Amino acid sequence: MNLIAKKSLTEEAQEVFRAVALIELGARMQVLESELTLSRERLIRLYREVRGVSPPKGMLPFSADWYMPWLSNIHASLFFNTYLFLKNEASCSHLDALTKGYRLYLEHCTRNDAEPVLDLTRAWTLVRFFEAEMLQLTPCCRCTGKFVAHKHDLQHGVVCGACQPPSRAGKTRKAAARAAVQAFASVTDENVIDPAAPPISAEAA
């Protein structure tokens, strides 16, 4: 009754396509190994063919706390609500719901010029944490949306990070750098002489 020995060629080909789709979306080896029945050697070869590099080594992220800060929480909640819809309403398999849900999530990010904070491996571990009952969906008391939270956290009177962003929200190093670049551009438009300019003109002379 060996499953691997019994697998037909068409089934195997489908597995290969699923693996390619997952690798293209950025899956790590651990995700592939637990979701697919292909051998480790074949998965590594596939990974090299699709990405052109060897699969990264090292452990997967293991902390459920990553999903709690406001921006990652909103993104994780969006992905997980999508995943649940696809799995429960559209009766997709776990793997289909994962790939389709993650594609829909990426699509949302590109359309709204948002950085896709949640990568596929994080999305996969999120589903695992829910299966292991480490996380739960808690309704926000203002917008009634369902958001990712720790199991056994308070269920009532919770306000989500989107309704009430923390005061430091969005003030990242990247946002500060972007603001600095914009400020610099507006200054140079006004033709203010930059102190860094003289050395360059001296070099040219």
Added chain:
Amino acid sequence: MSTFEIQESIREINLSYLILAQRILREDRAIGMFRLGLSAEVADLLMSLSLPQVVKLASSDQLLCAFRFNDHMLLSALTQPPKHADIASTHAAVLLAGQPVKLLI
């Protein structure tokens, strides 16, 4: 706007909605259901409609597609503080994705 114009506009919206729904459902049933917020039964029914049936259904005087936000959700999604306007669309997407499908039909 005359009654006739209103009826014509509604008919046009109904027809475009039904044709768009059929097209995206046939492309990928699961993703189509997600985008439209439809239950499996309604999705299958829409997919099975023939073109004459679609035209007949569209030519009613009332709108066939419904508003997916209820007032409460819409208000909170749209009254974001302006400095976090960039997450407003993601917030709305979370609310839409988490909608129970039974409310919609």
